[in-house]
Amino acid sequence: MDDEAPDLMDYLSPIPEIYAHHLFEELIRVRWATIDLECNWKFWSDNFNESYHTRTAHKQVPPIIDQDHFTSRYEMFPMGHARIIQMGRPSLRDQLPDDVHHPFDDVLREWDIDPDQYPDYETKAMQGWEDLKEAKKRLWKEKGYLHYEHMNDEDLTESPFNFMFPNIAFGASADGMSIFRWEPDPKDPEKCTFDLWNLSYPVEGKESYVVCTDKTPSEMKEAEHEHMVYNDGEGTPGLEDSVVYQDWSLNAGQTEGWHSRGYQEP
Numbered sequence: 001m002d003d004e005a006p007d008l009m010d011y012l013s014p015i016p017e018i019y020a021h022h023l024f025e026e027l028i029r030v031r032w033a034t035i036d037l038e039c040n041w042k043f044w045s046d047n048f049n050e051s052y053h054t055r056t057a058h059k060q061v062p063p064i065i066d067q068d069h070f071t072s073r074y075e076m077f078p079m080g081h082a083r084i085i086q087m088g089r090p091s092l093r094d095q096l097p098d099d100v101h102h103p104f105d106d107v108l109r110e111w112d113i114d115p116d117q118y119p120d121y122e123t124k125a126m127q128g129w130e131d132l133k134e135a136k137k138r139l140w141k142e143k144g145y146l147h148y149e150h151m152n153d154e155d156l157t158e159s160p161f162n163f164m165f166p167n168i169a170f171g172a173s174a175d176g177m178s179i180f181r182w183e184p185d186p187k188d189p190e191k192c193t194f195d196l197w198n199l200s201y202p203v204e205g206k207e208s209y210v211v212c213t214d215k216t217p218s219e220m221k222e223a224e225h226e227h228m229v230y231n232d233g234e235g236t237p238g239l240e241d242s243v244v245y246q247d248w249s250l251n252a253g254q255t256e257g258w259h260s261r262g263y264q265e266p
């Protein structure tokens, strides 16, 4: 609509170049939902640009993705896009107790690595992460992970999360992708819609896909579109264990805060 608008690929730069060796065109969209939410759309532009809330809202994440700021890498790009690259290994700051299940053990076992060989948590997190990279590079073809062919060490294990100005975010890991888009309601600034896509690569013998920080698997086939109304969590069954559900649950409190007489513009 704007004759002065830049070319799309120039606007998206450098994201297309960064991910050129991912075979996104092979992804299967296993979940496709649009959710009506009771908050201003810019909540999400904030939410996906800060990590202060993650340790309290998303407690399931640190045992599998190290979200500590001092081990992550941050990138900011000219058009307002940004990336945070978090390491795909357990956080050393938020260690799980020995007597509970460690989800990273399952990741290691999937690549024929015995998690019990490591003498302690720290060695498992750090050496296991190195061993995982090595195993993926050695075994990708025989295990049917054909989309790994052009991936580098960082692509194979780390967790990059991207913010695309002004209203798209996506995480692109070696095994799948989640895309979020939020749009304003045309009339009510207290409402917005949130699109959620989970996508996975076909791997022979794999019939389902579960986002690494969720519990509920999706069938490995193209999903039908679902329209949901969040309604304090009552209208989004099956999504309770997802990271975005935990974010949706923060809407109400923050919206109330914006209405406080004590709130000044940030």
Ligand SMILES: [Fe+2]
Pocket (backbone or CB within 6 Å): 047, 053, 054, 057, 058, 243, 246, 247
């Ligand atoms: Fe969050």
